[in-house]
Every structure is written in C-alpha cells, then in structure tokens.
C-alpha cells in the first residue's frame with residue numbers, strides 16, 4: 129500500500145528549479161532511498177512533504193490525503209528527522225520530548241518517552257540542555273522526536289551524517305525494525321553502501337530530476353556488471369572485448385548480469401589446470417550511481 | 427496507528443496546551459531578567475516624571491500626574507513585554523530550527539498563534555502587575571492611600587486586549603524579520619514612538635491640534651486610554667470608542683499574524 133505518493137512535483141526557488149517533475153511512491157513496510165549529490169533536491173522534496181516549503185506544482189499525498197489540504201491528518205502520521213541539527217535554547221532532553229509528544233496529541237506519554245530515551249541512549253543525558261549535547265546526541269534526540277508518535281511514514285534526511293559507528297548500526301537496526309512493523313520510510317544518504325544494505329528501492333536524483341528508480345538489486349543488475357578476476361599459472365597473451373585490466377598473470381573481466389558465468393568461462397577457453405585462482409565481485413550501488421551521474425564507462 | 431484512530435479531539439487541545447506550556451515555561455526560565463528590567467524602568471519613570479517633574483505638569487482635571495502616569499506605564503510594560511515574548515521566542519525557534527518541529531507537527535496556524543499569544547500575554551500581565559505594584563508603592567508614599575482602580579474590569583480587559591495585540595505584532599515581526607536586529611529596530615523605531623505618542627506621558631489636552639489629529643490615528647492611544655479609564659474613571663477618549671477601536675486593532679493584528687504564518691519564511695534566514 130502506498131503511504132506516500134508524489135506526482136510530478138516541481139519546486140522552484142526563484143529562477144532555480146530545485147525539483148523537476150519528480151514522481152515516486154513509498155509503500156508500507158518499505159525503505160525507499162533518495163540518492164543524489166549535494167544540491168540534487170533531496171531536502172527540497174522532504175521540505176515540501178512536511179509543508180515547510182510549498183510545492184510549485186504537483187501533488188503530494190499521504191494515505192491518499194493531499195498534504196496541503198489535510199495538514200493535520202497527514203502530519204499526525206508523519207515523523208521527520210531533518211538534515212540540519214535542531215537546537216533548543218532553554219530546555220532539556222526530557223522536556224523537549226514531552227513537548228514533542230504533546231504536539232502530536234499524546235498526553236501522559238512518560239512510558240514511551242522513557243523507552244525512547246533508553247533505546248537511543250539518551251537516558252543519562254535526559255536532564256542536559258540541548259545546546260550542551262554533542263552533535264551525535266542531538267541527532268539521537270531528533271530521531272527520538274520523530275518516533276514519538278509511532279508514525280506510519282518516516283522521513284529521514286541523512287540521519288547517519290556525522291554519527292559514530294555504533295549509532296549508525298543502531299539506526300540501521302531501528303530502520304529494519306520499523307520496516308518490519310510496516311512503517312514506510314524515506315531515507316536519504318550519501319553513503320551508498322548503507323543505501324544498498326538498507327533500501328528496498330532507490331531513486332537516483334540529479335539536478336532535481338529522477339534519473340533512475342527501481343528496486344535496488346534490479347538497478348545494480350541493470351546498470352553494473354560483475355567483475356571476474358582470474359589468476360593464471362602461466363602468463364598468456366590474451367585479448368577479449370570484456371577484458372578491462374591485465375597485470376602479469378591476473379586478468380580482470382567485466383561480465384554483464386545477462387551472461388552466465390559458466391558460459392563466459394567456457395567462452396574464455398582457459399585450460400583448467402592453468403587457473404590458479406578466481407574471484408567474482410558483484411556490482412555495487414555505488415557503481416550504478418556513478419554510472420547514472422556520469423553516464424560513464426563501468 | 428491508522429488514519430481513523432487519530433482522535434481529532436486530541437489534536438485540538440493537547441498540542442495547543444503543550445505549545446502554550448512551552449511558552450510559559452520558557453518565560454519562567456528567564457523570569458528574573460524579564461521582570462527585573464521593566465521593574466527598574468518603571469521605578470525610574472515614576473521617580474523622575476511621577477514625583478519630581480510631575481508636580482508641575484497638568485493633565486486631566488482633578489487628577490495628579492502620578493495617577494495619570496501609572497496606568498500608562500502599566501500598559502506600556504504589558505504591551506512591550508507581550509511583544510518581546512512572542513517575537514524573541516519565535517525568532518529563537520527559527521534560528522535553532524525548532525520551528526521545523528512546530529511546522530511538521532499537526533498544529534494549525536490558529537493553534538500556533540493562540541498558544542504564542544497567550545504565552546506572551548502571560549508575560550505582559552506579569553510585568554504589568556509588577557509595574558502596577560511599584561506604582562502603588564509610589565502612590566502610597568505620596569498620598570498615604572492606595573490607588574484603587576475605578577473599573578477593574580476595564581483595567582484588566584484593556585490590558586488583555588493590548589497585550590494580545592502586541593503578541594500578534596511580535597509574531598508578525600518574527601516571521602518577517604531576517605535578523606534579531608530587525609526586531610529591535612522595529613521595537614525602537616516604530617513601537618516605542620507609538621507608545622510614547624499614544625499618551626503614556628501626556629494628555630491630548632496638552633497637545634497642539636496637529637498632534638491631536640495625529641494621535642487619533644495611533645491605535646495605541648485607544649489601548650492606553652482604555653486602561654486609564656479602568657484605573658481613573660476618566661480618559662481622553664470615550665471608553666466605548668476605545669473599546670471598539672482596540673478590538674478592531676486586535677482583529678487586524680491577528681489577521682496579519684495569520685497571513686505572516688502562512689506566507690512567512692520558516693527558514694532561519
């Protein structure tokens with residue numbers, strides 16, 4: 129079921145078209161990755177979903193309700209972790225979470241507040257003012273705020289930027305748990321390995337336009353190749369259209385996903401007793417990403 | 427949580443009360459500095475104008491200058507602090523990006539405005555009370571009696587209307603301002619002169635006809651005279667006129683605040 133549906137979204141800032149006819153859906157129980165270089169328009173898309181910015185054209189619906197016309201109903205089911213760190217001058221962690229809970233209509237929510245503080249390891253900092261927290265702690269707090277009302281749709285704008293390894297793993301863990309619980313998750317990141325691990329589907333966006341979107345595995349298969357590295361006992365002079373690198377006895381081939389490895393090997397026609405070692409490396413999302421941005425050689 | 431399980435009822439009062447409580451708590455955290463400065467200010471005004479120079483100033487028939495001054499100062503403190511509270515709170519939220527929490531939450535424009543307004547009004551009324559008490563102190567010292575408001579209801583009513591109007595003005599300014607300097611500039615160059623010209627320190631009777639005309643288009647004249655009527659039972663403008671103009675002013679400021687929230691920027695620049 130599509131929780132978030134974006135159709136032909138355009139966002140202009142003056143003369144600059146930051147988002148250009150973007151359409152995608154995020155389904156319940158799915159992690160959708162929005163990938164793109166700096167300035168691609170990811171945050172602008174998220175800002176229009178949360179109504180921080182008004183769309184220039186196009187429609188955004190959450191549970192089939194237009195976000196600009198049904199603000200209360202759509203916001204009540206949405207949680208957001210903004211890209212930029214949020215600070216609060218006067219209040220401590222527990223107070224901020226109490227306010228957040230109240231903004232979503234939840235009174236007497238101490239249990240949830242306490243459990244989130246424990247889950248995100250904010251417990252020992254609960255009486256600290258926000259401006260005395262480190263960057264990573266602030267990020268934890270922002271995540272706790274976004275989860276306070278158990279949203280159906282979670283917008284995570286670079287939640288893992290500038291956090292330590294431990295928190296990164298714990299964010300991944302949380303995202304997987306939320307996904308299992310049926311939450312629809314929109315995730316942006318510059319770490320493509322992370323996106324590959326986490327996202328069921330991705331859209332690669334560049335200069336405001338979606339260049340490619342689809343299932344992560346599918347995209348990698350379509351846009352990249354496997355790399356087959358063979359080390360031979362005896363050096364041979366060899367030429368083959370798929371050969372991309374040769375160093376002494378080691379040959380590296382690019383094998384499209386459409387070709388079976390076995391068939392490829394038999395085409396190469398090496399003597400079995402001449403093969404010392406053989407490795408296959410799968411294509412990566414990073415390669416697919418680079419390919420889309422550069423339309424370059426793989 | 428499905429769409430239908432969200433009880434709209436809970437989204438009306440709880441978010442509003444929570445934002446209001448945030449505003450009040452913020453004020454309480456800075457209580458000392460916000461009360462101390464206006465208290466000292468009004469003390470100085472009362473000392474210089476009310477007691478020293480005031481002996482020679484004639485205002486309304488049968489009213490001493492000290493009596494005349496006290497309600498004006500109360501209103502000035504109330505309006506100024508109402509304005510300060512909503513504008514600085516919102517601006518702080520903007521620069522800390524906390525405003526994003528408010529915008530992303532299921533709070534409506536009306537809920538935000540009323541929570542910010544009532545929070546600001548609370549501060550305005552607390553400061554107004556402090557100013558009134560220091561006025562009482564001077565009055566007792568001078569006249570050996572307490573200054574008892576003639577129409578306490580009007581006194582409070584006009585304080586509330588004036589304070590609320592100024593919280594809305596604070597909201598408008600915070601949304602349109604690009605820096606903290608803008609806010610203090612608007613405070614210093616527009617609001618303070620309007621307050622002074624609104625008759626805190628003088629009666630229209632003291633003015634030349636040109637300035638009387640000018641004063642009549644200053645909405646603050648009506649707020650201040652309304653309060654004066656509540657305390658002294660007399661004022662420069664009839665209380666009915668003061669009431670209607672003040673309510674109209676409040677409505678205009680409210681609508682402008684709605685407009686500012688809908689059209690204004692939530693970005694910290």
Ligand SMILES: Nc1ncnc2c1ncn2[C@@H]1O[C@H](COP(=O)(O)OP(=O)(O)OP(=O)(O)O)[C@@H](O)[C@H]1O
Pocket residue numbers: 141144146164165166167168169170171172173211693
């Ligand atoms: N409030 C704004 N006013 C004017 N231009 C803006 C505004 N916000 C973003 N832009 C511009 O819109 C474009 C897209 O910005 P956006 O923040 O959406 O990119 P992004 O994909 O999130 O980048 P990053 O990876 O750096 O976060 C950029 O060219 C940016 O300069």
Ligand SMILES: [Mg+2]
Pocket residue numbers: 170171172211285
């Ligand atoms: Mg961004």
